Amino acid sequence: MVNRINLRGFDIYKGYLDAAAQADLIGALRGVLKAAPLFSPTTRFGKQMSVRMTSAGEYGWYSDASGYRYERRHPSGVDWPPIPDQVLQIWRDLTGAHRDPQCCLVNYYGEDARMGMHQDRDEADFSYPVLSISLGDDGLFRIGNEDRGGRTESLWLASGDVVVMGGPARLLHHGVDRIRFGSSRVMPKGGRINLTCRVVD
Ligand SMILES: O=C(O)CCC(=O)C(=O)O
Numbered sequence: 001m002v003n004r005i006n007l008r009g010f011d012i013y014k015g016y017l018d019a020a021a022q023a024d025l026i027g028a029l030r031g032v033l034k035a036a037p038l039f040s041p042t043t044r045f046g047k048q049m050s051v052r053m054t055s056a057g058e059y060g061w062y063s064d065a066s067g068y069r070y071e072r073r074h075p076s077g078v079d080w081p082p083i084p085d086q087v088l089q090i091w092r093d094l095t096g097a098h099r100d101p102q103c104c105l106v107n108y109y110g111e112d113a114r115m116g117m118h119q120d121r122d123e124a125d126f127s128y129p130v131l132s133i134s135l136g137d138d139g140l141f142r143i144g145n146e147d148r149g150g151r152t153e154s155l156w157l158a159s160g161d162v163v164v165m166g167g168p169a170r171l172l173h174h175g176v177d178r179i180r181f182g183s184s185r186v187m188p189k190g191g192r193i194n195l196t197c198r199v200v201d
C-alpha cells in the first residue's frame with residue numbers, strides 16, 4: 001500500500017513500487033550500468049565521494065576539481081544511456097511537470113557510503129522538482145533547511161519509496177547519513193541505489 005507523507009514540503013511515497021516493479025526497474029538499470037559503469041567522483045576539494053555514480057539521459061551529473069556540473073558524456077566518452085521508461089513513467093505520474101527529466105542520476109551506496117547535506121542546485125530552473133527513487137537497502141535520509149545548519153528531521157527510505165522534492169521545498173538541504181547494509185534482498189550483492197531525476201537546462 002502506498003502511504004504518502006509530507007515532511008517539510010517533501011512528498012514521500014512509502015511503498016510506491018511493489019516488489020515486481022522494483023525487480024523490473026533493477027533489471028532495466030542493469031542495462032544502464034553496463035553501458036555507463038559506476039565511477040567515483042571527487043569533490044572540488046579533491047576528496048573522493050563514498051557514493052559511486054553514473055547517469056542516464058541527455059546529461060549526467062559529474063564532479064571533479066572544477067566543481068559540480070552536468071556533462072553530456074560519461075567519463076569514458078560514451079553517451080549516457082537513455083532513461084528507462086519505468087523511471088519516466090514514475091516522473092510523469094507523480095510530478096505533473098510538462099517536461100521529462102533530462103538526467104537520471106544513479107547513486108550506489110555500498111556498506112560505508114553516505115551523502116553529506118547539500119542542496120540540488122546545478123539545474124537551471126528550480127520550478128521543476130527533483131524526483132528520487134530508492135531501491136535496495138534502507139537509507140537514513142535527513143532533511144534540513146534552505147540555509148545551511150539548523151534543525152533537521154530524518155526518516156528511513158526503503159526499497160520502492162519515492163520522494164518528490166519540489167515547490168517551496170526544492171532547495172532544502174538533504175543527505176543520507178548511512179544505510180543498513182544487507183537490509184534488503186532486492187539487490188543480490190546488497191547496497192542501496194537511489195535514482196534522482198532532474199530537468200537540467
Ligand atoms: O540517495 C538519496 O536518497 C539522495 C540522493 C541525493 O540527494 C542526490 O543525488 O542529490
Ligand SMILES: [Fe+2]
Binds near residue numbers: 118119120174
Ligand atoms: Fe540531492
